[in-house]
Amino acid sequence: MPPKVIPIFAPQAAQTSGCGAKGGSGKSSCGSSAAPGDMSPEVWAKVKDHPCYSEQAHHHFARMHIAVAPACNIQCNYCNRKYDCANESRPGVVSEKLTPEMAAKKVLAVAAEIPQLSVVGIAGPGDALANPQKTFHTFNLIQQAAPDIKLCLSTNGLALPDHVQAIADLNVDHVTITINMLDPEVGELIYPWIFYNHKRWTGRDAAKILTERQMLGLEMLTAKGILVKVNSVMIPGVNDRHLAEVNKAVKSRGAFLHNIMPLISDPAHGTHYGLTGQRGPAPQELKALQDSCEGGMNLMRHCRQCRADAVGLLGEDRGAEFTSDKIAAMDIAYDPKPRQAYRSYVERERRDQEAARASELAAMAGQAGGDKVLVAVTTKGGSRINEHFGHASEFQIYELSGAGAKFVGHRKVEHYCQGGWGEEEILEDVTAAIKDCAAVFVSRIGLCPRKDLAAAGIEAVDAYAHEYIESSLIAWFRQRLEKDQPVAATAA
Amino acid sequence: MPYKIVSEECTNCAACETECPNDAINEKKSMFRIDGALCSECIGYFDEPQCIAVCPIPDCIVIDEKLPRYAA
Ligand code: SF4
Ligand code: SF4
Numbered sequence: 001m002p003p004k005v006i007p008i009f010a011p012q013a014a015q016t017s018g019c020g021a022k023g024g025s026g027k028s029s030c031g032s033s034a035a036p037g038d039m040s041p042e043v044w045a046k047v048k049d050h051p052c053y054s055e056q057a058h059h060h061f062a063r064m065h066i067a068v069a070p071a072c073n074i075q076c077n078y079c080n081r082k083y084d085c086a087n088e089s090r091p092g093v094v095s096e097k098l099t100p101e102m103a104a105k106k107v108l109a110v111a112a113e114i115p116q117l118s119v120v121g122i123a124g125p126g127d128a129l130a131n132p133q134k135t136f137h138t139f140n141l142i143q144q145a146a147p148d149i150k151l152c153l154s155t156n157g158l159a160l161p162d163h164v165q166a167i168a169d170l171n172v173d174h175v176t177i178t179i180n181m182l183d184p185e186v187g188e189l190i191y192p193w194i195f196y197n198h199k200r201w202t203g204r205d206a207a208k209i210l211t212e213r214q215m216l217g218l219e220m221l222t223a224k225g226i227l228v229k230v231n232s233v234m235i236p237g238v239n240d241r242h243l244a245e246v247n248k249a250v251k252s253r254g255a256f257l258h259n260i261m262p263l264i265s266d267p268a269h270g271t272h273y274g275l276t277g278q279r280g281p282a283p284q285e286l287k288a289l290q291d292s293c294e295g296g297m298n299l300m301r302h303c304r305q306c307r308a309d310a311v312g313l314l315g316e317d318r319g320a321e322f323t324s325d326k327i328a329a330m331d332i333a334y335d336p337k338p339r340q341a342y343r344s345y346v347e348r349e350r351r352d353q354e355a356a357r358a359s360e361l362a363a364m365a366g367q368a369g370g371d372k373v374l375v376a377v378t379t380k381g382g383s384r385i386n387e388h389f390g391h392a393s394e395f396q397i398y399e400l401s402g403a404g405a406k407f408v409g410h411r412k413v414e415h416y417c418q419g420g421w422g423e424e425e426i427l428e429d430v431t432a433a434i435k436d437c438a439a440v441f442v443s444r445i446g447l448c449p450r451k452d453l454a455a456a457g458i459e460a461v462d463a464y465a466h467e468y469i470e471s472s473l474i475a476w477f478r479q480r481l482e483k484d485q486p487v488a489a490t491a492a
Numbered sequence: 493m494p495y496k497i498v499s500e501e502c503t504n505c506a507a508c509e510t511e512c513p514n515d516a517i518n519e520k521k522s523m524f525r526i527d528g529a530l531c532s533e534c535i536g537y538f539d540e541p542q543c544i545a546v547c548p549i550p551d552c553i554v555i556d557e558k559l560p561r562y563a564a
Contacts, residue, residue, distance in 0.1 A: 071510070072505065198511075
């Protein structure tokens with residue numbers, strides 16, 4: 001069981017301040033539409049509450065996947081749809097199939113319980129568009145029942161061109177397409193077959209059709225102003241060198257975000273890759289590829305590769321609280337007010353955080369030179385350093401430089417606090433997971449782990465407990481620079 | 493007539509159900525079954541049996557030896 005996120009919901013803070021609020025960068029802008037960086041206000045308005053599309057939003061908002069689409073129209077070597085193991089947490093896997101009616105009720109139940117909920121997506125466990133009736137019927141029901149919830153879907157793209165109009169009609173404004181290759185010679189190593197036009201296609205023919213359909217679908221969506229995220233699975237020795245080309249192709253067709261994910265490969269999953277010993281990439285390999293693709297396009301680094309029925313903030317899954325039996329017994333009314341209040345609260349928090357970040361950054365101006373350092377943060381959400389070291393199931397990694405604090409990824413670990421047994425081994429794993437970091441920021445940490453971390457050259461910092469992540473990191477970095485201490489580790 | 497679903501193999505993904513031109517496949521009590529009286533082996537519709545072409549599991553849909561082959 002993942003640790004529960006304690007909602008940092010403060011209703012009294014939910015007063016909307018109107019236009020005229022100062023945007024963080026000092027530019028005067030209209031509160032809620034203040035778009036960070038170079039994002040246009042229209043795009044920011046679409047992504048700011050979507051945890052999967054905005055690194056910023058994933059600190060605050062929750063998403064929910066509903067598993068109403070069991071069928072698939074292609075076979076991938078990294079997927080095995082046969083087993084459903086409750087211990088697994090990866091895409092394509094789901095514990096319980098839902099009818100569209102049950103799914104809509106589940107959405108209402110979750111929305112009533114989790115005010116952070118902003119997005120409902122259909123991502124499988126098969127392909128959302130290989131089950132068009134179920135997918136669109138479900139979306140219709142949700143839209144009627146809870147109109148303030150945004151809809152999104154994920155697809156392999158094969159059936160996409162046939163459904164672009166239906167997607168636009170339902171106001172789905174985010175679509176994710178998984179694109180792993182353009183070159184059929186690479187494609188035949190990833191896709192054993194596809195089912196298209198009443199025929200099973202194999203080899204390069206299959207890959208060629210799939211690519212044509214994916215590119216056509218991508219172009220049709222962006223022409224309609226629908227935001228498209230492209231997911232790519234990085235498979236070392238198969239498509240790792242090829243993904244930079246994929247990145248260019250999807251960028252030129254207007255994709256908004258490219259999410260390069262590591263292959264998850266384990267013989268126990270029974271996938272072709274798992275059984276044949278195809279390895280996944282090391283975190284450093286993944287980061288190197290992501291770095292080489294950056295520029296001119298947003299690259300997503302906060303993906304947690306959730307299950308097809310995941311519920312909650314990214315990185316947590318509260319699905320077990322919302323099984324069919326439990327939902328059937330619930331009596332739920334639609335009430336958007338707590339979510340509206342929560343969204344206003346987040347708007348205010350964001351302005352505060354941005355202001356704090358900007359003032360720390362200004363204070364540091366010119367001091368950093370070329371120095372760069374990686375640090376790890378434990379958080380329960382809300383962009384705050386608010387998790388006990390021992391309770392952390394993942395670390396968020398930031399790169400600190402003269403440009404500020406940049407989120408570069410996350411590393412999963414086992415909880416260190418397990419109640420006595422095996423703690424030494426787990427602490428070793430934790431230390432290994434963040435060994436390239438100079439410091440780890442926590443809300444609290446015990447004396448022993450602090451010493452062990454120090455021995456590994458990692459400073460444990462609890463001086464910023466419960467404060468904002470980015471401004472704290474910059475403040476810490478600035479103080480280090482002022483002391484002119486050489487940084488312990490440099491960014492790879 | 494002749495195809496059947498090996499229920500131990502079937503994942504209940506329902507992919508075959510929507511592809512069958514004869515509506516021969518149905519889910520009953522979370523089990524997918526082919527109605528032997530309706531299955532035409534896709535003869536007259538498509539070059540290959542649609543259910544087999546779309547099914548993700550090898551050897552999940554097989555000839556039902558107990559029934560005679562379909563004759564158009
Ligand atoms: S072979 Fe064709 S007609 Fe027979 S069950 Fe399969 S899809 Fe239906
Ligand atoms: S396609 Fe195959 S696995 Fe899916 S329901 Fe039909 S027989 Fe079962």
